[in-house]
Amino acid sequence: MMNQINNPGLEKFDISDYKGSSGVNFYEQDKILQRMVDRYSAYFTPEHRKDMHNHLSGYGKLLGGILNDLTLASHKEGKYGEIRKYDSVGNRIDEIIYSEEQLQSRKISYDYGVVNLDFHKSWNHSFPYIHRYALAYLMNLNGEGGVSCPLAMTDGLITALKQIGTDEQRNKYLPLIAGEGSSSHFMCGQYVTERVGGSNVGANRTIAIKQENGKWKLIGEKWFCSNPGDLWVTTAKMEGTNTIGMFLVSRYKEDGSLNEHHIIRKKDIIGSRGKLTAEIIYDGVEAEELGRPSHGIANLIRTIIKASRIHVGLGACGNSRRAIMEASAYSKFRTAYGKNINAFPAYKSQLVELQILQSICTISNFRMVYHAEQNTKLQDLLIPLMKYKSSSLASYICKSAMLCLGGNGIIADFSPIPRLLNDSIINESWEGTHLIISDHCMHALSKDKVRKEWMEELSANIKSASSIQVFSDLIVFFHNLLTKWEALFSNSKQWKEANRIYIIDKTYEIFSLSLVIQEAASHYDEQSKIHFHYEHREEIYQDLAYAYKEILEFGVGAYKAPDGLFMNQEKLDRLLEYLS
Ligand SMILES: Cc1cc2nc3c(=O)[nH]c(=O)nc-3n(C[C@H](O)[C@H](O)[C@H](O)COP(=O)(O)OP(=O)(O)OC[C@H]3O[C@@H](n4cnc5c(N)ncnc54)[C@H](O)[C@@H]3O)c2cc1C
Structure with missing residues (x-):
């Protein structure tokens, strides 16, 4: 029989009506x-x-x-x-x-x-x-x-x-x-990785054999095949050569029969589980060449990999944005020691720091997208740079946001954050591991044309701020970073090889700082002023730039200066609200 006394442990409490950020218009809030x-x-x-x-x-x-x-x-x-x-x-x-x-x-x-x-x-x-x-x-x-x-x-x-x-x-x-109205809803794939490895595509063991009708037959195996569906691109070594070609494979042959492939096994992945990732054997699967076969790897990089790396960069930013939205929403409900948790300065400062990291990463990604669309030489640096940095930052941000919810953060059906974290980890690997991606960045930085566009980009980004007094500290800080960054390249080849993640991290810091300076200053400069559809609170961008400087100066989750932005509760509240 139930106890007649009301159970105080079961009474309505602070998060009884909590729904996270579901129901929100994700665009209008961002x-x-x-x-x-x-x-x-x-x-x-x-x-x-x-x-x-x-x-x-x-x-x-x-x-x-x-x-x-x-x-x-x-x-x-x-x-x-x-x-x-x-x-x-x-x-x-x-x-x-x-x-x-x-x-x-x-x-x-x-x-x-x-x-x-x-x-x-x-x-x-x-x-x-x-x-x-x-x-x-x-x-x-x-x-x-x-x-x-x-x-x-x-x-x-x-x-x-x-x-x-x-x-x-x-x-x-x-x-x-x-096509509009097609029943094939995102049913494409790109199968390159084999059991012998994904980083070195040249090591592919799948063989492509040319047929009399101009088509190819592929024999081999692909080890990570996400989203097996209607049509996919794949790589294979052309028979009798050491050259990797790029091919197009359709699930069904012209006569409507199943193309010769076997989906062997579903992989037990920890993230991105909504679509399936499988192992597939090519048993003479019929394929068409896509582009000139001898240009297989070059075409793969400039079309397929370019697109998916851009998606990974932005996708990682989207993952971390949602994780922060959840943490912000939670912090408005949850109380501890009789206070709303976001009233604790340490908590608020941590949340705002995550928001700043995510916001500036988003700004940097859209600049990368601009260069990708313009097909500049600089995209060779910015696309891998943002793929690496956004995915590694997203894992950090998602994990930190998870901890902002305390024990509830760990619970898979309480919020989407655990799923977002697992997705972020996958983003760190597919389309190139960090070490491979940083190698691509270093390679891009060794090209004169890329280096020239890089310097032009940085100069243009900080140009407006350079003549405005209120930004003088930022500009001095920026130039110091740049000088130190340039000095890194005078180290030995071996040092640069061993430190390439460090060098690429510094490259991102300079790029992202230049962009947030540009955002902060654009409203002062009539020439670069933009006609906005939305109202943007310009003073926020100045705070954002100075807060970011502090993070770069002392480190993430590190010391906060007594006279810095993180100690100014009014500005912190303003940022928290604007970036939530
Ligand atoms: C969920 C998921 C889905 C995937 N879907 C697909 C897909 O649809 N299609 C597809 O083709 N692939 C897919 N992949 C595979 C993914 O692209 C590869 O895992 C990735 O490219 C790395 O290849 P690998 O796993 O063989 O690692 P390896 O190439 O074996 O690398 C192992 C380690 O060695 C390091 N390493 C390798 N070479 C160097 C070097 N030169 N210098 C320094 N370090 C090095 C790497 O950084 C890594 O840490 C998927 C992976 C996952 C996890």
Whole structure:
């Protein structure tokens, strides 16, 4: 029999009505994203700009609403994708069965035009990178979700087909993977890694054998195949040579029969579990060359890998943004020692520091996106730089945000943060481990043209601030960093090789600092002033720049100066509110 006395331990308490950040419009709440969208769409017609903002806002609403719910529902035991090898009468089908929730989530984003708005008849404008990648970033606020890795790979394949596909390939495949109303919802892949390794693509053991009809047959195995679906690119060594070619493989052959591949095993991955990652054997799978086969690796890098590294950078930023949103939302509810937890200076300062790191990483990513669209030489540095830095920062931010929720942060069905953290860890590896990526950055920095554009970029970014008194400390600090950075390159080759992560970290610090200085100063300078669609509180960017300087000077989670921004409660509150 129940005790007649009310149980005080079961009474309503501080987080009884807590719902995290679900239900929020992810775009409308993200001031930094809005500013980036404003900055990089300054040249659009007013009509185009308005339509883009509405489109982004609509997606932000879907993401915080139904897509958030579907992502949660499809990330539970029994709802993950499974391989079905045979049908009921014994025919091999090698099919992936996804839950209804996962399929619906893909369909909603696909039909919304996330990867293919330029294929929508009702869309009367172009679909530039700022719009595309703002959508991709937003999608990642729900984590990988079984959608964003497939989006990255589908985007890469669309780009490759547009750039190096034949007319016949474009006519045949683009309607399937990008067409409005297609039933193939982000069902593309890119299979390069083999059991002998993923970093060194040249070590691929899969062989491509040319057929009389001009097609190829591939024999070998791919060890990490995410999102097995309708169409994928793959690599193989052309028979009798040491050259890696890039090929296009369709799930079904011309006659409608299953192409000769076996999906062997679903990998038991710790993150990005919404889509399935498998091992696949090529048993004479029929393939077409995509671009000139002898340019396989070069084409792979400039189309497929370029697209997916951009997606990883922005995706990681999206993951960390959501983790911080959750921590901020929680801190408004939770009380301890009779106070709201964000009233503790140590707690608030930690949360704001995470917000600053994430915001500046977002600003840096969108600058990288600008260079990628312009096809500058500097993209050779910035794309790998932002892939590495965003993914490693995201793991740090997600883990720290998790701890902001105390024990509840660890609980997988309390908030999406544990899932976001696991997704972030995957982002650190796929499309290149940190050591490989930092090698690519070092290689880019050794090229004169990249180095020249790098210096021009930095000068342009700090130009407005250089003549304004209020920024003088920042400018001195920036030049000190730059001088120390330049000196690193006079060390021995062996030292640079062993310290390449350190050098690349410093490279990011300089780049990101130059950008936040630019944001802080742009409103003072009539020439570089931007006509904004949204209202931006300019004084915030000055605080952001000075707070970032302090982080770079003393370290993350480290000393805070007595006269610095982190000791100024008014400014801290202002940042906390603006960046939440
Ligand atoms: C969930 C998930 C999904 C994936 N999906 C796909 C996919 O769809 N398609 C695909 O092709 N791949 C996919 N991958 C594979 C991924 O791209 C590879 O894991 C990655 O490229 C690293 O390759 P590897 O695992 O073979 O590591 P290795 O290449 O064996 O490297 C092992 C370690 O050695 C280090 N190392 C290697 N070379 C050097 C060097 N020159 N200098 C210094 N250190 C070095 C690496 O940094 C790493 O720490 C996926 C991976 C994961 C985790």
